[in-house]
Amino acid sequence: MRLSVFKTHDELSRSAAGHIIQLVIAKPNAVLCLATGNTPGLTYKHVVELAKKDQVDFSRARIISLDEWVDIPRTNPGSCYSFLHEHIFAPLEIHHEQINFFNGQAVDLIAECQQIDKKIHEVDGIDLMVLGIGMNGHIGFNEPGVSNNLKAHVAELDDATRVVGKKYFSGEVELKRGITLGISQILAAKKIIMLANGSSKSDIVKRTLEEEISNFIPASFVLNHPNSFIFLDELAAEKLSQRPSVNP
Numbered sequence: 267m268r269l270s271v272f273k274t275h276d277e278l279s280r281s282a283a284g285h286i287i288q289l290v291i292a293k294p295n296a297v298l299c300l301a302t303g304n305t306p307g308l309t310y311k312h313v314v315e316l317a318k319k320d321q322v323d324f325s326r327a328r329i330i331s332l333d334e335w336v337d338i339p340r341t342n343p344g345s346c347y348s349f350l351h352e353h354i355f356a357p358l359e360i361h362h363e364q365i366n367f368f369n370g371q372a373v374d375l376i377a378e379c380q381q382i383d384k385k386i387h388e389v390d391g392i393d394l395m396v397l398g399i400g401m402n403g404h405i406g407f408n409e410p411g412v413s414n415n416l417k418a419h420v421a422e423l424d425d426a427t428r429v430v431g432k433k434y435f436s437g438e439v440e441l442k443r444g445i446t447l448g449i450s451q452i453l454a455a456k457k458i459i460m461l462a463n464g465s466s467k468s469d470i471v472k473r474t475l476e477e478e479i480s481n482f483i484p485a486s487f488v489l490n491h492p493n494s495f496i497f498l499d500e501l502a503a504e505k506l507s508q509r510p511s512v513n514p
């Protein structure tokens with residue numbers, strides 16, 4: 267694991283965007299798995315800008331879903347699909363056939379999990395996984411206490427996730443369950459970039475980096491991955507016991 271601290275969320279996001287762009291240039295049919303939420307939004311904005319500026323071709327890139335809220339329609343602007351549609355799929359003209367996304371409204375959620383498991387196998391694994399750290403240390407919807415050998419599964423959401431998750435929705439929603447790739451699939455990705463910004467994440471960042479690696483802090487498993495990068499801004503890094511130097 268390599269830890270980098272950037273002065274600002276914008277600098278962190280530019281760097282993360284550079285990794286995504288470089289991968290797609292080197293491997294146009296790369297398999298990407300992208301988190302949603304406030305953390306990576308700015309990264310995706312820079313990906314779109316760079317792709318347009320340098321004419322990077324995303325027409326062969328493939329997308330695997332990381333997670334989705336159960337029982338929320340894909341068309342709801344708060345859904346993970348909608349977020350990525352707005353920030354990445356539409357601006358980069360990534361077509362339906364390139365995307366394999368969880369349907370959180372599927373009648374048979376087990377079959378939904380199995381089809382994603384099968385797809386990951388068919389595409390020979392995920393090349394790059396972009397993760398955000400949830401306030402409680404979750405990655406995707408792998409909540410504290412999750413088993414680390416699960417594949418795609420339906421998760422009962424932690425109380426913190428139910429409350430924090432309301433920020434993505436304009437109306438009243440009841441968030442009970444999520445559908446998510448499992449820790450074993452996240453760790454099988456060839457490369458992981460995990461992001462955190464802002465002082466609200468400083469406590470969970472400190473716990474992730476300084477406490478024992480365990481399923482109580484699912485994000486801590488990323489530390490064991492041989493090709494993982496953790497990108498923090500200065501605010502997210504402010505409570506670390508040893509302040510790493512800031513990227514120039």
Ligand code: GLP
Nearest residue numbers: 301302303304305398399400406
């Ligand atoms: C959400 C998503 C995760 C995301 C995390 C952090 O619930 N399911 O994929 O990475 O929580 O979100 P944010 O970046 O808004 O803090």
